Amino acid sequence: xxxxxxxxxxxxxxxxxxxxxxxxxxxxxxxxxxxxxxxxxxxxxxxxxxxxxxxxxxxxxxxxxxxxxxxxxxxxxxxxxxxxxxxxxxxxxxxxxxxxxxxxxxxxxxxxxxxxxxxxxxxxxx
Numbered sequence: 001x002x003x004x005x006x007x008x009x010x011x012x013x014x015x016x017x018x019x020x021x022x023x024x025x026x027x028x029x030x031x032x033x034x035x036x037x038x039x040x041x042x043x044x045x046x047x048x049x050x051x052x053x054x055x056x057x058x059x060x061x062x063x064x065x066x067x068x069x070x071x072x073x074x075x076x077x078x079x080x081x082x083x084x085x086x087x088x089x090x091x092x093x094x095x096x097x098x099x100x101x102x103x104x105x106x107x108x109x110x111x112x113x114x115x116x117x118x119x120x121x122x123x124x125x126x
Contacts, residue, residue: 002045002053005066009045016041019056024066033059 002009002018009018019030034041037055039048060066065073081089091098097110108114 002048002056004053004057005060007067011045013045014041015039015043015045015048018045022060022066024064024070025060029064033064 002011005022007022009021016027016030016034019025019033020027025033031041033056036059037052039052078089078092082093083089088098095110096103097107101107103111
């Protein structure tokens with residue numbers, strides 16, 4: 001089992017997919033990294049030798065911000081938005097969607113479960 005950037009990569013997966021288990025590396029980045037160091041994307045993690053793993057680690061350390069560092073930077077950026085009291089910062093603080101989605105219906109993931117309002121009855125017809 002290869003350990004890269006503090007993550008144990010699953011040994012029976014293709015290297016192209018296994019690299020996406022690292023926070024900050026998607027499929028496109030994974031393919032780009034493998035092209036740089038000339039590793040076949042269909043190679044399983046089990047079949048990698050130590051030289052390949054060292055090359056992977058070196059490229060990730062040199063060119064990419066991953067895992068803890070990336071999470072820290074994102075948290076700092078969100079905190080900055082909240083501190084300057086921007087619209088997006090306010091939405092983060094309230095736990096609401098911040099990219100223009102509607103909240104009257106949907107948005108259940110951000111808003112949480114439904115809370116029934118007391119004494120909310122339909123207005124009588126005249």
